């Protein structure tokens with residue numbers, strides 16, 4: 218999906234039910250998320266990030282943090298107490314509009330709409346911490362890689378960035394989904410499963426006008442090569458379950474390589 222389409226789909230999700238689009242927990246669809254419970258998931262996530270960074274010898278704090286793909290600010294607001302300033306950036310005008318209303322009482326939070334495949338809106342070497350969760354997984358790898366280059370550019374020399382990205386679908390090797398069982402029964406080869414899923418999603422949009430949440434993975438070796446190709450340094454890689462049971466997913470903790 219090209220960036221303009223990605224924006225259209227996310228904006229549609231946001232206008233329908235932003236909290237469920239962000240955190241698709243079963244039973245929370247159609248406006249069922251309790252506001253407090255929704256933001257508590259963000260607080261717990263940032264607490265886990267703080268512990269993880271501590272274990273690796275880093276601290277969560279400083280002057281300026283960026284939350285890439287901020288949605289309505291679930292994680293930006295949880296980062297707030299740790300930084301002088303937190304900026305959330307998102308491609309969806311509706312997400313950004315809701316984030317501004319939701320958090321207008323927090324003077325150190327601001328939200329920026331960015332509709333392009335770079336982060337030129339921000340100055341080089343200006344962030345102590347950059348965080349991105351369950352965002353890069355929803356865009357074609359060519360875009361995810363461009364934003365990873367931008368993360369490295371935006372980091373201060375001693376800044377750190379933690380982002381999440383799936384590496385590959387587990388559907389290829391685990392016979393778990395109904396879709397896969399049916400495909401096996403019909404004799405459809407596993408190599409075609411992903412293409413069929415993408416095609417059926419696109420039909421859902423063109424016929425039913427239902428927005429699509431595409432999922433992509435990039436093999437870890439490719440992600441590491443991408444980080445290193447633009448002057449970044451991999452500090453640690455940790456597996457997580459953020460992309461759901463059908464995807465192998467990792468956190469990449471990165472900094473700037475010393476020249």
Ligand SMILES: C[S@@+](CC[C@H](N)C(=O)[O-])C[C@H]1O[C@@H](n2cnc3c(N)ncnc32)[C@H](O)[C@@H]1O
Nearest residue numbers: 227239286287288291307308309312350351352
């Ligand atoms: C699943 S939501 C996650 C929101 C937030 N990271 C959280 O965990 O609460 C994904 C978000 O990424 C945003 N997004 C998708 N593509 C983007 C892009 N190219 N640039 C910035 N934001 C993007 C969507 O609009 C959406 O708000």
